[in-house]
Amino acid sequence: MASKYFCLVLTADGLDELGPILKDYLHEGQIGRYLYCREAEAARNYFHVVAEGPKEDGPTVESEAFIPHSFVKIVISSPDRKHIGFL
Incomplete structure (x- = not known):
């Protein structure tokens, strides 16, 4: 079990460029698509x-993925997945 869970939200440019590559890994939530x-x-x-x-x-x-920093809008972490808020 992971000690922390992370949610990475990409910028619009990040989704445009990486969305087709990451499509199997992206999830949809209240704030849009996230990883x-x-x-x-x-x-x-x-x-x-x-x-x-x-x-x-x-x-x-x-x-594993290595994503340009300019494509990352926000990262949210929590010790409990349900506390991230939109998963």
Whole structure:
């Protein structure tokens, strides 16, 4: 179990450019489309995230992504997924 949960909201430009690539990982909520992450780290040249996406046979697969900082609108974290507010 993760010690923290992260939600990464991309900017409009980020969604335009990365949306087609991340489509299997994006979720829809009250604030629009977001990326649910098990890990998120901004202290690199790119924003590093570890996200879960669906596999064709049922379980999820974990993937890493490196996203330009200019594409990140906000990151919300919480020790409990339900406290993020819009998941």
